[in-house]
Amino acid sequence: MNPRQFHAIAFSGSLRDESTNTALVLLAQRLAPPELQITVIDWVDQLPWVNPDLEADPPEVLQRWWQQLRSADALLVGMPEHNAHPTALAKNALDWATRPPQDRAIAGKVVAFLSAAGRSGGANAQATFARVLQHYGAVVVDEPRVQLSHIAGRIAADGTTDDEEIVEAVNAKLRAVLAALTAHNETLVL
Numbered sequence: 001m002n003p004r005q006f007h008a009i010a011f012s013g014s015l016r017d018e019s020t021n022t023a024l025v026l027l028a029q030r031l032a033p034p035e036l037q038i039t040v041i042d043w044v045d046q047l048p049w050v051n052p053d054l055e056a057d058p059p060e061v062l063q064r065w066w067q068q069l070r071s072a073d074a075l076l077v078g079m080p081e082h083n084a085h086p087t088a089l090a091k092n093a094l095d096w097a098t099r100p101p102q103d104r105a106i107a108g109k110v111v112a113f114l115s116a117a118g119r120s121g122g123a124n125a126q127a128t129f130a131r132v133l134q135h136y137g138a139v140v141v142d143e144p145r146v147q148l149s150h151i152a153g154r155i156a157a158d159g160t161t162d163d164e165e166i167v168e169a170v171n172a173k174l175r176a177v178l179a180a181l182t183a184h185n186e187t188l189v190l
């Protein structure tokens with residue numbers, strides 16, 4: 001029997017043209033094994049600021065975000081860190097992912113963070129969401145951590161790199177995501 005094909009969506013929490021977090025997401029897309037297809041979403045900046053009033057009649061872009069999440073098995077986030085927190089862009093997209101409260105879009109999804117940041121490597125930004133998303137029914141793949149410090153110059157904006165540390169870190173995370181998806185899927189089938 002062929003192994004199951006899983007689908008992940010991915011976004012970057014940085015809007016910079018030369019973003020290293022966007023580069024990590026694009027590298028993950030390129031390195032993904034055949035069992036894991038990754039679609040990169042580059043329009044989360046078009047989501048409105050979180051405002052529960054909008055949930056009564058959600059704008060098209062918010063409906064699209066919820067629909068993409070619901071139809072995916074996993075979510076990968078290129079997670080930069082600003083002042084020890086996720087960037088406003090990442091937080092807004094992830095806050096919306098925890099809505100609406102009666103049917104949270106993030107529930108049941110396997111979630112993984114890939115961070116390129118300063119000295120912290122993005123550890124604080126990742127920690128902000130790891131526990132809360134788990135609380136809302138997501139399966140957060142913490143280990144192995146992708147928390148890279150000061151990698152500008154070691155990866156191109158399109159995600160190409162021959163830096164073995166970066167490639168191995170992303171590959172190891174992808175293996176862990178696939179293992180979590182397989183285990184999660186088996187739990188659902190049993």
Ligand SMILES: Cc1cc2nc3c(=O)[nH]c(=O)nc-3n(C[C@H](O)[C@H](O)[C@H](O)COP(=O)(O)O)c2cc1C
Binds near residue numbers: 019021
């Ligand atoms: C306003 C601001 C605050 C930052 N705060 C942190 C921080 O708390 N921890 C850290 O490791 N890096 C920090 N940095 C460095 C960023 O994490 C780094 O510039 C960013 O992750 C690079 O991401 P990008 O290449 O994807 O744009 C900060 C950068 C900015 C602009």
